[in-house]
Amino acid sequence: MYVGKSLNRVDAYGKVSGRAKYTEDLIDPNAYRAKVLHATIPHGRVVSMNIDKALTVDGVVKIITCFDVPEHTFATAGHPWSVDPAHQDIADRRLLNEHVRFYGDDIAVVIATDDVQAKKALKLIEVEYEDYPAVFDVFEAMKSDGPLIHDDAPHNIISHTFNNRGDFEAAIKEPGLTKIEGWYDTPVVQHVHIENGICYAYEEQGKIVVVASTQIPHIVRRVCAQALGVPWGKIRLVKPYIGGGFGNKQDALYEPLAAYLTTQVGGHPVVLDTSREETFVSTRTRHQITSHITSYVRPDGTFAARALEAYSNNGAYGSHGHSIVAKGLGCFHQLYPCDNVKAEAYTVYTNRPTAGAMRGYGIPQAMFAVESHTEDICRQMGFDSYEFRMKNVMPKGYHDPFSHNENYYDSFRECLEVGRKAMDYDNKLKAYANQTGNIRKGVGCAVFWYNTGVYPISLExxxxxxxxxxxxxxxxxxxxxxxxxxxxxxxxxxxxxxxxxxxxxxxxxxxxxxxxxxxxxxxxxxxxxxxxxxxxxxxxxxxxxxxxxxxxxxxxxxxxxxxxxxxxxxxxxxxxxxxxxxxxxxxxxxxxxxxxxxxxxxxxxIKNNAYSFGCSFAEVEVDIALAKAKVTKLINVHDCGKLINPQLAEAQCHGGMSMGIGLALTEEMKFDPKTGRTLNDNLLDYKLGTPMDHPEMEVHFIENPEPTSPFGTKSLGEPPTCSPAPAIRNAVLNATGVGANRLPLNPHNLFPLFVEHGLIK
Missing domain, CATH: 3.30.365.10 (Aldehyde oxidase/xanthine dehydrogenase, molybdopterin binding domain)
Known part of the structure; x- marks a missing residue:
């Protein structure tokens, strides 16, 4: 038997030797190169465009503007197609956009014989805009007098849904309850996969062939056909080796545009290779989600009622839309089951870069809010936070009425017990109590909820x-x-x-x-x-x-x-x-x-789903004077069912934990408050961690085989990134007494909190 063994990767030799062929390696050397002209206003309309000077540049083959492309719109999200129009993704994109909705929107394309000439021509295109008011904040965007970004989304609300259970209003009247509430906020971050978005297209044997670095070839094929208004079978999509995606490439990015461009130059190959700056701004990001949680807690440490409001900043276009925050909404009921819950979520358009899928798909944001709130409850009511979780977390035998997922094992408690022992949590918690020096240490924990696949919401x-x-x-x-x-x-x-x-x-x-x-x-x-x-x-x-x-x-x-x-x-x-x-x-x-x-x-x-559970335990060291937190040890524990390849599973976890550390401590896209322009769209100014910034990382597995799966396996790719950030936040809280409710926990955010709490005079 080979399942369960740490066998070498089948693609290892090709990748380490450089023989594996990625999209860039397959491009015809005679291919034309296309470069996109991006808007320099956050909101408005392109009134006119003068391309005469640009056309005089040697090597320019053709320039296509937002006035030249088909007028119909299409959806880009990497979801399975639905024959039910009500379950189809938001069709709000054009190949190029006359109505500009964010600083960086695509308004024209230069096709040239090489990149240098294409970039030179871009600088010579003259654009006249009509400016509209712009809005970057979710709450400002939802106001009745705010600027409208899409005509069919009143108050810029893409969707507003509820997920209620029991009788919340009656439950909060129970005597002896303590009400605890808080706001929690996560930033906009980017996937930063090694290989930028890249694709090229050409025509062959009556078909448009698109070669792309994508996670979803069959879906992108369909989207390209819809964008061009051609039969789906006329598109052929080829996916070579791919240098990472993390959800950014679970979207049709520039593949539809590349497909269109080749048809405008007689089927000649046309390459669209985005720069790192374009990948940051003009592909997809993680959603900024702001959450407000209210809990009514009994003296014995059980929940009488809970409420959640979540607000998701979707940016300029629909992409994956409401599904991100909706997943967190569903999680809220299940992580700590409670009979009386009032939960609602908004997804809102703003004039920021478009948010889409990113590893964890809304759960890292949800876990930061829920698990920070859990720690706040324990601190305010004097509960041991580990025991509080053990008491309230989803029990064995829990059955979700929507997904029909069943918790076949007491996985949460098993994972918590393993993590507690591995971190020596109890002893460190005591050792780090009542510190007064400049350098303070702390430990914290957090659990996470996840499921496997998208059934019953979408086709599997x-x-x-x-x-x-x-x-x-x-x-x-x-x-x-x-x-x-x-x-x-x-x-x-x-x-x-x-x-x-x-x-x-x-x-x-x-x-x-x-x-x-x-x-x-x-x-x-x-x-x-x-x-x-x-x-x-x-x-x-x-x-x-x-x-x-x-x-x-x-x-x-x-x-x-x-x-x-x-x-x-x-x-x-x-x-x-x-x-x-x-x-x-x-x-x-x-x-x-x-x-x-x-x-x-x-x-x-597949008409079933499977729970995948786990937790993180973090140890930190905080320099009070510098308002700087450093993770010294991070432990993840996972029940992902039967491990197919333990070595690969551990590597998956290390990658996810790394992303969780970045979300917690350093990563955040910054925007000009007046123009919405991204200020740190490069790897110098965007603070991505390196191996030198990483702590000791340790992974443990609880192999509870999933009974509905042929090999007993369930999800692992995304779960490792879900719980490190709240565990790190809670460790900083235990080290300093200060609970930061906004990520990242960098000096910029920690300093005013330390001043407010008297740690810095």
Missing amino acids: SSSCRMIVNQDGSIQVQLAETEIGQGGDTAYAQMTADAVGVKFDDVYIISQQDTDITPFGTGAYASRQTFMASFSITKTAKALKQRILDAAYRYTKNNPDSLDLIEGNIVRKGDGRVLCTLEELATHTLYSMEYSEHLTAEETYQ
């Missing part, structure tokens, strides 16, 4: 194709894309066990091509291993039966008496090896009596 479907080669090896194709997380290796391990062949004899086709790759929706929602396990298992079963049927013709033994083990056809009764799969595959393919190519392809529609 995975298809798999397996082919037996003449040498008995198996090649496998899936649309669950490898984006650096190690998915291809996990798929190979599952395939080897499900079919009955050696791991080294499984070849995963890492490049997705929508003309060839079976349908699947891609990489997001920590769904890949869980969803692929269903289609792999179903396809393997079909393929194995075809192999054993062929073995019957070759060996004259009944298929029911045969098995395929480690690439050998074995008789069950005595374990005798009758032939190898290589011998059988070669004979079957070339037989003059019954030639057959041994293949199988199956689709599995």
Whole structure:
């Protein structure tokens, strides 16, 4: 058996040797280069554009403005298509925008023979704007007299939903309750994947071919077709190796524009390669979410009633829209179940860069609010915060009425117990109490809730194709894309066990091509291993039966008496090896009596979900005078079901923990308050952590197999980034007595709090 072993990545050699081909490596050297002209106002309209001077630049092939592109709008979010119009994503984008909605909006494109000439031409384009009032704050945007960013969104509200349970108003009348409330705010941050957004397009054999660094090839294919108004089958989307995405590439970014541009130059290849600055501003960001939580707590430390208001700043365009904050809204009920809950959420347009999917999909913001609030309750009421969580967190047997998820294990408490011991939490909490010096230490913890995939909100479907080669090896194709997380290796391990062949004899086709790759929706929602396990298992079963049927013709033994083990056809009764799969595959393919190519392809529609739980324990050191917090140790504990590859799982956690540290301490996109212009759209001014800034990181796993999953696995990709930030915040609180309710915990934000609380005179 290969599942559960720390096997080497199947793509390791190609990547470390430089042989793996990314989008940039595949570009035709004669391709035209396109550069986008970005708006320099936050809100308004392009009145006119003079391109005469730009057209005189040597090498300029064509200039396309916002007045030239099709007028219809399209949606960009990387969600499965719905035949129900009410469940379709917001179609509010054009290929280029005459109505400017943020500083950096796309208003024109120069196509030239090289980047230098294209950039030179951009500077010569003269634009006349009509300025409109701009708004960058959610609460200002919602005012009745505020500027309207999209005509079909009154008060700029994309969506306002409720998720209530019980009778909140009656519950808060219970005698002896303590009311505790607070506001909590998370910043706008960026994914900062190594490979910027890049794509190119050309026409071939009547099709528009788009080669792109994307997490969602089949979805982007559909979006490109909708954006251009052509049949979906006219678009072919190819995804090579990808240098990270973290959700930013779970969106159609510049692929539709590239597809359009090639049609304007006779099908010649056209490249759109965004700079780091453009990736920051003109692709997607994490949503800023502001939350207000009110809890009514009994003297015994249980909840009588709870309320949540969450406000999500979506920026200029819809992208993933309300689904981000809505996920946090659903989490609020489940993390600490309470009979009486009043919860509502707003998603609001502003004139900021567009927010979209980012690792954790709203849960890092929700966990910061909920787990900071949990710590505040304990501090104000004198509860031990660890014991408070143990008492109130979701119990074994909990069943969610919407998703129908069931908590089959007491995972939360198991994870908390492991983390508590690993951190030596109790002893450190006592040792760090009542500190008075300039350097103070503290420990804190936080739990997180997560689920796997998007069912029942959206379609969950995975298809798999397996082919037996003449040498008995198996090649496998899936649309669950490898984006650096190690998915291809996990798929190979599952395939080897499900079919009955050696791991080294499984070849995963890492490049997705929508003309060839079976349908699947891609990489997001920590769904890949869980969803692929269903289609792999179903396809393997079909393929194995075809192999054993062929073995019957070759060996004259009944298929029911045969098995395929480690690439050998074995008789069950005595374990005798009758032939190898290589011998059988070669004979079957070339037989003059019954030639057959041994293949199988199956689709599995997944109609269940799975909980994935865990926690973080953080230790910090705070320099009071410098108002600077430093994480000295971070421990994550996860119940992600059965581990397919423990080594890859640990690496996934380290990456997520790193992102959590950045969210907690340093990362924040800053904007000019007058123009909305992004002020730190580069890796010098945007404070991204390096290996030198990271503490000791430790990961533990509770392997409670998911009973609904073929291999017992469930989500892990996003969960590691969900709980570090509140754990770090709570550690700073325990070290200093100061609870910071806004991230990041950098000197800029900590200094005024330390002054307010008398720590700095």
